[in-house]
Amino acid sequence: MSHPNATLTPRTRLRLARLIVEHGWTCTAAAKMFMVAAKTAAKWAARYRAEGVAGMADRSCRPRRSPTRTPEHLVRAIVRLRWRKRLGPVQIAGRLGLPASTVHAVLVRCRINRLSRIDRVTGEPLRRCAAANTTIPGR
Template sequence: MDIHQNARLTPYSREQLARKVICTGCTLKLAAASFNVSAKTAGKWVRRYRAEGSDGLRDRSSRPHRSPRRLPEALRLSVIELRRGYMPGYQIARRSAVSVSSVSRILRRARLSRWRDLNPPPPVVRYEHAAPGDLLHLDIKGMTRFGEVSLRGDGRLRGKKEHPGFLALHVAVDDHSRMVFAQMLADQKAETTIGFLHAAVEFFASHGIGIRALLTDNGSSYRSRQFRQACQQMAIKHSRTRPYTPRTNGKAERFIQTAMREWAYAKHWTDSSQRDQHLQSWIHYYNHERPHGSLNYKPPISRSQEGTTS
């Protein structure tokens, strides 16, 4: 039960105060002084206790019984309807003959005061294919090379040279089992991506999973003619997500977030080579040991052909 933030008495103390007056014959002034409240407050709780018992000692709403200046319900619905027609607040106020502040209050309560509230994002539809290999999510995360840099006593960085360049973390996630294959490669070109696709197919085949379809974003390597031909040669159906909707490829996106948190940024690496050397050991831990929330806290290997036969 919620109690008013400035209340001096809890319901239990209110009952003790009322019992002290009613049962022992104590005066209101003495009872109020012993509970450090005014005689008026003590009298209120005594009257409520006599009339309603313990239920009368609960806090009541301070909202008035009547609000003569409240706007009619029909007018409120009219304001909301005009707003859903993308009309600005000041125009609604002119058409409805009410003040701008009243229109603003109505829209805030209806959660329509901001333009983005008129077009809320569609709800996320979660899906999962029935068997391992039915769909493979592919994605690429750009990573930075870095070397050892020390801080001198005067605050300057020592050992910092030209920017050492970038790398690309290529990721493949099986939709059903959540098993992952990842490699740190030199770039995001079509030839590199095709080589990663062949390596991913071989990896999943070694675990008894045959890849039948791919889902990627609209990166240049995935849109290339070479990648399309490679998918046709391997008899793999290739689909791309709708532009600017990363949630459709959410399993790969979510894995990349996990990898950044638990591997790439989990500790201070001396240089990027040391970080990259620990990638495969972390991937093995992810597939074979790490509990997965969407798999009832079992590792992804439990859903592969290898895990179901063992």
């Protein structure tokens, strides 16, 4: 779904691309009519030529691959140290030879970034009862 304030929705992109490809408008003239840059108009026209109507749809901005992502075996080691030893990001980073910021990012992604949410004795996540204002481990 397009952003609500987007200049070009998929339907408008199609109109823009058809003016350029099928009706012979210049990219500059079509861009001026739709109040976008000529480069943007050229991009949508090229995509229309290559993919047709399907090319006008919104695409994900998520990268196809992440070559610098933390390897899975390191993620497991970070989580294991967090649960078993209840160490913070700096201590885990020192043991594994990683930057503390990387360890913290992994802990946030796994939703175990706060030691205060883990019971010190059992290691289970805490669930707080608001009515009794007490902490019950594992419930």
